[in-house]
Amino acid sequence: MTLLPQFLLDALLLGGLYCLMAVGLALCFGVTRIINFAHGEMIMFGAYGAFLLSVHFGIDPLLSLPLVALGVALIGFLVFKLCVQRVLDAPHVNQILLLFGVGLILQNIAVLIFTGDERSVTTAYSLASDQFFGMMVAYGRLIAFAVSIGLTVGLIVWLRISEMGRAIQAVAQQRDAAKLMGINVTAMYMVSFMVSAALGSATGAAMSFLLTITPFMGFHILIKGFAIVVLGGLGSVGGTLIAAFVLAFVETGVSYYVPEGGGWAEGVALAVLLMVLILRPRGFLGQAVDN
Amino acid sequence: MPFAATAVVNDWIISAASMVILAVSWNLAANAGLISLGHSAFWGVGTYTAVLSANKLGLPLVLALIPAMLIGALLGVLLAVITGRLRGIFFAISTLALSEGLRVIAVMTPGFTGGGEGIYVNPQLRIGAHWVAAIMVVGALISILVAWAISRTSWHFAFRAMRANESAAQMLGVRPIGFRVWVLALAGAMAAFAGGVRVWYGGFVDPGIAFDLHITIFAQIGPLLGGIYTLAGPVIGALLSVLLSEAARIWFGTQGFGLLVYGVALVLCILFLPHGIWGGLQRLWTFGRRRIRGEQ
Numbered sequence: 186m187t188l189l190p191q192f193l194l195d196a197l198l199l200g201g202l203y204c205l206m207a208v209g210l211a212l213c214f215g216v217t218r219i220i221n222f223a224h225g226e227m228i229m230f231g232a233y234g235a236f237l238l239s240v241h242f243g244i245d246p247l248l249s250l251p252l253v254a255l256g257v258a259l260i261g262f263l264v265f266k267l268c269v270q271r272v273l274d275a276p277h278v279n280q281i282l283l284l285f286g287v288g289l290i291l292q293n294i295a296v297l298i299f300t301g302d303e304r305s306v307t308t309a310y311s312l313a314s315d316q317f318f319g320m321m322v323a324y325g326r327l328i329a330f331a332v333s334i335g336l337t338v339g340l341i342v343w344l345r346i347s348e349m350g351r352a353i354q355a356v357a358q359q360r361d362a363a364k365l366m367g368i369n370v371t372a373m374y375m376v377s378f379m380v381s382a383a384l385g386s387a388t389g390a391a392m393s394f395l396l397t398i399t400p401f402m403g404f405h406i407l408i409k410g411f412a413i414v415v416l417g418g419l420g421s422v423g424g425t426l427i428a429a430f431v432l433a434f435v436e437t438g439v440s441y442y443v444p445e446g447g448g449w450a451e452g453v454a455l456a457v458l459l460m461v462l463i464l465r466p467r468g469f470l471g472q473a474v475d476n
Numbered sequence: 477m478p479f480a481a482t483a484v485v486n487d488w489i490i491s492a493a494s495m496v497i498l499a500v501s502w503n504l505a506a507n508a509g510l511i512s513l514g515h516s517a518f519w520g521v522g523t524y525t526a527v528l529s530a531n532k533l534g535l536p537l538v539l540a541l542i543p544a545m546l547i548g549a550l551l552g553v554l555l556a557v558i559t560g561r562l563r564g565i566f567f568a569i570s571t572l573a574l575s576e577g578l579r580v581i582a583v584m585t586p587g588f589t590g591g592g593e594g595i596y597v598n599p600q601l602r603i604g605a606h607w608v609a610a611i612m613v614v615g616a617l618i619s620i621l622v623a624w625a626i627s628r629t630s631w632h633f634a635f636r637a638m639r640a641n642e643s644a645a646q647m648l649g650v651r652p653i654g655f656r657v658w659v660l661a662l663a664g665a666m667a668a669f670a671g672g673v674r675v676w677y678g679g680f681v682d683p684g685i686a687f688d689l690h691i692t693i694f695a696q697i698g699p700l701l702g703g704i705y706t707l708a709g710p711v712i713g714a715l716l717s718v719l720l721s722e723a724a725r726i727w728f729g730t731q732g733f734g735l736l737v738y739g740v741a742l743v744l745c746i747l748f749l750p751h752g753i754w755g756g757l758q759r760l761w762t763f764g765r766r767r768i769r770g771e772q
Contacts, residue, residue, distance in 0.1 A: 220565055220569075268743060268747065271747055272746070272747070275750075277511075277564040277565055278506070278511050278564070278704075279746050279750060281511060281513070281564075281565060281568050282511070282696060282700060282742065282746055283742075283743060283746045283747070285513065285693075285696075285742070286739050286740075286742030286743040286746065287739070287743060288739075289693060289735060289736075289738060289739030289742065290736060290739035290740060290743065292735075292739075293733070293735045293736035293739060294736065296735075296736075297733070297736070404689060405576075408572065408573065408576055411569050411572070411573070412573070415566075415569065445584065448580070448583060448584045449580070449584055451580050452576075452577055452580035452581070452584070455573040455574075455576050455577035455580065456577065458569065458570070458573040459558070459570055459573050459574065459577065462559070462562055462566055462569070462570045462573075463558050463559070463560070463562075463570075
């Protein structure tokens, strides 16, 4: 049982990252009702952005994060204007397959630009760690956790307090009523798509010194994001945050306590996803969604 | 014909015929409103069943395909039963999770599947590429025939009602779960067949190859390019997509371009040609006839 404190700490730190990873996906779905299958690619571009700035200009991933987020928000803007805006009222089939295709394009652009080689960012803190009360605390993970929680709280505050945040919430609740109140619905869609992309890239930048970076990393992260968002309930930010920690605890628990758990942990998200879809598709706090 | 040319031709035939099978299978499920993002699950299960039953029981390819198709169909039935009433996005995501989950299982059970190192087909059981090509073509023809037969029965109308609105279809006396089970069993068996035959060409399988996301992409590109929900569309689209990727490979030569071309084709089709090439032609034809007859 001496593993217990270490397990709790690791799960908590992972949960913070998962929050940031899923909250962007949840925001995009909650407002536009479109699942962004290209969200994993936004994360991947964020990671590459942090990598390039760190290698070529020596900028720390934490400092380059705002810059990277801005850049990827721009990609989000282009994707929205060129593609998503045209299918807002199209059948779900078209939306799903369109964003799947967009993800495919972004992924292969990354293959062409960055090649399939694995990269990683090394910083002073990425490998440093210390002992506290018998627990190993990796500074890289601690910093990523702090950044993630900071950004997630920032998003929630922005949604609650600012004029635009509240307009976005209004659109999420009732699109037609929001329109009648004089809110530009399409503009709010665009803003939330861009913010979602920016949050995705921030996740990538925060992960850049923890994970290996490849053009294909987005897909596996995306599936975990889906598991969290579905578990929390599509469209509910609060549910998403709870679900992020639940998944982190279950995953870490499996890798700590199950023999060969490191490999099986990868499947936890998928098992959770399937089980929730079968038993309670609404998740923890979500509303029922037709179709 | 020189030997090198036949090898290339065999390669083309095998990939074209497997693309046709995948496209027909995917379109069959899509017809009933079931958008699959996990066709690699069926393909991979077919691959593994064929290889394992051949290696462990000594079955030749043609016989190994029978268990492969059965297990593929069983997976389809299982998917239909566990996803119950899930629709649209939810169904799509659960197929995605199914395929990834199977990949993790294949990696984590090395005693049975060979794990991450993969397994080879018993070399004594391997057959010439031209035989593999022939079997794949026969499979493609049969799957087209099955899709055609279904389009001639009342199932066709039941599917159309289901994809428009499953609850309303139920009101009309269509029992969605029954149709789901059948359609996914058929689609699963087809994709598993293609996977089972394909592995005889390469002779090797590992979890990454079997449950490759690319299979899922290959399965949907044909119907979308050619015309989703039509009979000829998926076939035309599948053949065209092989042509596209070959052309991209020859012109650009680097890894990534083939899939980039698929991505661009996918996006352009959904945005500007939502009924695909065949669907678009059909619409043009009806429109033209009406104009000639002086109808509106």
